Amino acid sequence: ALGFMARLAPATAAEQKREAADVRAEIARGGERFALKPWDWDRYAERIRRARYDLDQDQVKPYFLLDTVLQQGVFFAANQLYGVTFKERHDLPVYQPDVRTFTVYDKDGSELGLMYFDYWKRDNKQGGAWMSNFVGQSTLLGTKPVIYNVANFTKPAPGQPALITFDDVTTMFHEFGHALHGLFAAQMYPTLSGTNTARDWVEFPSQFNEHWALDPTVFAHYARQYRTGAAMPQPLVDKIKRAAKFNQGYALGELVAAAELDMKWHSLPAAAPLQDVDAFEAGTLAGLGLDTADVPPRYRSSYFLHIWGNGYSAGYYAYLWTQMLDDDAYAWFVGHGGLTRANGQRFRDLILSRGHTQDYDAMFRAFYGREPEIGPMLENRGLSPAS
Numbered sequence: 001a002l003g004f005m006a007r008l009a010p011a012t013a014a015e016q017k018r019e020a021a022d023v024r025a026e027i028a029r030g031g032e033r034f035a036l037k038p039w040d041w042d043r044y045a046e047r048i049r050r051a052r053y054d055l056d057q058d059q060v061k062p063y064f065l066l067d068t069v070l071q072q073g074v075f076f077a078a079n080q081l082y083g084v085t086f087k088e089r090h091d092l093p094v095y096q097p098d099v100r101t102f103t104v105y106d107k108d109g110s111e112l113g114l115m116y117f118d119y120w121k122r123d124n125k126q127g128g129a130w131m132s133n134f135v136g137q138s139t140l141l142g143t144k145p146v147i148y149n150v151a152n153f154t155k156p157a158p159g160q161p162a163l164i165t166f167d168d169v170t171t172m173f174h175e176f177g178h179a180l181h182g183l184f185a186a187q188m189y190p191t192l193s194g195t196n197t198a199r200d201w202v203e204f205p206s207q208f209n210e211h212w213a214l215d216p217t218v219f220a221h222y223a224r225q226y227r228t229g230a231a232m233p234q235p236l237v238d239k240i241k242r243a244a245k246f247n248q249g250y251a252l253g254e255l256v257a258a259a260e261l262d263m264k265w266h267s268l269p270a271a272a273p274l275q276d277v278d279a280f281e282a283g284t285l286a287g288l289g290l291d292t293a294d295v296p297p298r299y300r301s302s303y304f305l306h307i308w309g310n311g312y313s314a315g316y317y318a319y320l321w322t323q324m325l326d327d328d329a330y331a332w333f334v335g336h337g338g339l340t341r342a343n344g345q346r347f348r349d350l351i352l353s354r355g356h357t358q359d360y361d362a363m364f365r366a367f368y369g370r371e372p373e374i375g376p377m378l379e380n381r382g383l384s385p386a387s
């Protein structure tokens, strides 16, 4: 993990310098004269985003009808990759009237499990999006998975079509990626089954599944104007793709710095003397080579609560690490013909069906044939590898 962050930091630092120059130019363009400070960054970066990358949601949303995204996008990609099929059920009890249920069938027609989708925001509902299960897979207990995906999309007014944003589309693919990890589980013990994996692995299948949202074949299949069925105009598609690369030097930089702090604090031996917090932090960050004057860590040591109380304990790097895994695995797909049953089967056999029954690095190597590499992650975020 330290080696990974050491490779990520220089590329991020180079991108931060470019972005900081843009932000300074934006400050000057408005006729203001002052030195850029971290607390100015968001305000002026937002102006740049609006000018260069802003997606007009009213222009985009008519292409994302929720049911079409679900069945012609999320389900379609899973069918093309893994051969699974879906049948909506209306006979199962639900805890909320607009929850939808589907039986998931395997490629041979046998029943794989059940899916519940609870997408709409409600007044009494916890915010955010997540996947979990009512019943976990286990051959010991003879149980098949019963999985739910929850989100908080804005419900359309009565009589209006259920149109969602591209962020929502991405969320659907993400949470369904977790669901596939649970559906394809083939373990004896429930504690090792499906998504019962470590933090630096569990987001790999979900983030990997997000890639199919923008895969040309999948995107063309679901992103259809809900009235006319027309495909999205290419300039609009390009805009969605470009927006993903905006401000990545800042976003990655504050995460790398925070992850490094987490790692270094937890690397101190038990016998180490009490540290001067500011000096320890400054020393750790200086070693990274990031310009933390412009982009400070997401959390400073003195209030980085979750590395102490919420169990990160040297695990905060996991979000960045799983980005490397999912970008690298998707690059493997692209290099091997993309959306094919053979590729999907390989991923299912070597990754998705294994739960926590093997070491993660062994699983990745078995799938790819080598260690994970950082190149595709840098490329997807608009960063070039540091020389």
Ligand SMILES: [Zn+2]
Pocket (backbone or CB within 6 Å): 174, 178, 203, 206
């Ligand atoms: Zn997730």
